[in-house]
Amino acid sequence: MMYNGKYHHGFARLKRRSGVNFSEGEFSFVFRITARFAYRESKLSDKVMLLFFYGEETFRPAEKIRSLxxxxxxxxxxxxxxSEFDLSEDVDLGDLRRELSAVGLFTERRLVLVKDPFARSAEEQRVLRDIFAAADPAIVLAVWQRSLPRKQAVLFRYLLSAADRHLEFAPPKGVKLRRFLGERAREYGVSLSTPAAEELIAATGEDLFALDTRLAQAAAYVGxxxxxTVETVRLFGADTRAGDIFSLAERLVGGEPATLTHLENFFISDGDGxxxxxxxAYQTRILLSVTDCFSAGLSDRYAIAKHCQIHPFVAGKAIKILSARRFSRRRLRAVLRRLAEIDLAVKTGRTDIERGLFSLACLAGGVFHRK
Structure with missing residues (x-):
């Protein structure tokens, strides 16, 4: 092996000063490790690279984490x-501290993913702030909170100020949701017409995971x-019970007397609650928007569709429902509020989806048929 003059000089000087008779191979190992650390320190900044994702919508941040x-x-x-740490589970913060402060010998960069730090107590969040601030600069730290944190929380303010990049993810609605579907379709190598996007949303709902699954099936079909197109969506945009589930959603919102029976049959046949x-929720928001259009003097479905940024087909369906039943804005808001309460209760484990929907059916019946 050939070495330059500096290497030979360093080897001889180290042997002379240390008085240790080590081999040239041992010195070579120490030399390489020292050089690696020197190079690493010269390339890295003096702070950890911090990414912070948060918000009620989880599909897009999950995609970003997967991409990282x-x-x-x-x-x-x-x-x-x-390394990955889910702080909504029973994870020792000491393990996280050791991982973030440890120095990697053979990797220039490390990736540490931390989920749901705001699931911890306020005191533990202060500890987490100190742990994140003291992280080794060789680390890319990605923090993902799968909800909207309290804005006054100490940890939240720290993450916003210290993050190299922070993004809030809110569930996309209207034009933004259609734009998301169009971008996702292009990633699959296909195109998606606006009527097809509206049909897909109407048949599937606004859950991005469900929409992406249906979109992937349709993309695989067209190649x-x-x-x-709309015809493609009708083939792959929903399962064989799509018409039944959409009709049941109408009954839930409308509070029809027979809704409880239909809902019971739906769960007996293993329906997706x-x-x-x-x-x-999607249908209630549409009805609220169309009700506002009626108040503003709009009645034509194309004018309403343009104002609400929805497809004329969806607008026409909402007009038909509102014409058959006189829903006030107050009553629709009561149902929407209850839907949000059920969603939160299910996510936090305070109830299950079946019990929540039965309570909605009872509430809707009481709200819409109260004398």
Missing amino acids: KKKFLKKNPSGAGL CGGEI YRLLSLA
């Missing part, structure tokens, strides 16, 4: 240097370079 992991594993196929909840 994919890029990291492409450079580090062994997975060395990748790369193809176009997803989460999808039904999403559809009911």
Whole structure:
């Protein structure tokens, strides 16, 4: 092996000063490790690279986290240097502190993913702030809170100020939701018409995970370079019970007397309660928007569709429902508020989806048929 003059000089001087008779191979190992650390320190900044994602919508941040992991594993196929901590579970903060302060010998960058830090107490959140602030600069730290944190929380203010990039994710509505579907379709190598996007939303609801699943099925059917049309969506945009579940969502919102019987049959046949909840919320918001249009003097479905940024087909369906039943804004808001309460109760484990929807059916019946 050939070495330059500085290497030979360093080897001889170290042997002379230390008085230790180590081999040239041992010195070579120490020399390489020292050089690696010197190079690493010269390339890294003096602070950790911090990414902070938060908000009520979870599909898009999950995609970003997946993309981060994919890029990291492409450079580090062994997975060395990748760690994940879900703080909504029983995770020792001491383990997280050790992971963030440890220095990697053979990786220039490490990736640490931390989920739901705001699931911890206020005192633990202060500890987390100190742990994040003292993290090794060789780390890319991605923090993901799967909800909307309290804005006055100490940890939240720290993350907003210290993060190299912070993004809030709110559930997309209207034009933003259609734009998301269009972008997602392009990622699958296909195009999606606006009427097809509206049909997909009407048949599936606004849950991005469900929408993406249906979109992927339709994209696989039309093939790369193809176009997803309304007809395609009707083939792949919903399961065979799509008409039944949409009709049941209408009954839930409308508070029809026979809703409890239909709902019982729906669950007996293993219906998807989460999808039904999403559809009911979507339909209630549409009815509220169209009710506002009526108050503003609009009655034509195309004018209403343009004002509400929805497809004329959806606007026409809402007009038909509102014409058959006189829903006041106050009554619709009561149902929407109850839907939000059910969603929160199910997510926090205070009730299950079946019990929540039955309570909605009882409430809607009482609200709409109260004398």
